[in-house]
Amino acid sequence: MDGEEDAKYAFARTGGWWRARFAHAGKASPLAHATPLFAAGGGAGGTGGTLNVAVHVRRGDMVCRSLVEQRGHPDPDPHHTLTLTRTLTLTRTRTRCTATSSSSSCPTPTTPT
């Protein structure tokens, strides 16, 4: 990674300072720092005996860009070609993928088994 790219994320080095400010702001105005999603049905911030694990899954329009724009890529590698072909075939015939078929390109089932 070159220096310019590295500098783009250099703010992370000052993480300690930001965390201190974040904690201070949380004490100053606890309402603004409320985490109702953690409190609902479980502990709040781990204090109620529940461990909260946040998982950020980047999807949204990334999916669209990936599917639509890569389809026209001049030299896609075989994995992507196969994946896209399967996916497009699948999505043409079904609006909801299932993992019942061994040829399904979706790695996870849609409904709990």
Added chain:
Amino acid sequence: MYRNFVKQLVPDAYYANVMLQLLRILAPQQPAAGGGGGPVGRPAVVFHVFTELPPASSWTGRSKLPPLPADARYVDEFGCAAGLDAALRRMLNASVSSEARLARPANQEAGGAAVAWEVRVHSRVDALASILHMASADVLVASDSSFSLLAAVLSRGLVLSMRSWKRFPESARRGLRFPLTTEPDGRFDCAEASQMWNRRRASTRE
């Protein structure tokens, strides 16, 4: 540029693997489901999945993807309606109930430990609220995104990020409190994670 999108669209299997490993580490820290010490009926570990659904229409006015079912709240890397809880449940080889019997790693004693877990998908949460929750969580499984990095910097919990992700260069990791590196298949060093988790618990008690 386009290939980069594919690399960034991390498969569901990665997240499910990370969640499985986390359950193995966090389960001993929590009271057994239905057992003494914890409130019965409450999950011991809750996975809050912050994600978004693909837009229903593009600038052309047409949707780029087939319409999703009305009750879809999560899509996999191909844009298909999916469920991470189903993937995790399948991996745990457990029953439909949220109480899972965890298989111990091969190098530990045989048998299992019961732990209650739950996956909650939040796909329509305000951006600021999402960052607040992600930064306040005990553990953050980050994606390759500046959005994640922001929450990771503010987080006082464990932060898991995949090796060689563009937005988590070495310099960025140095600023995180408890950074953990995961392999592309979702595995990570459990010993290091446990050590970090204990350090984190000690620091929160102070």
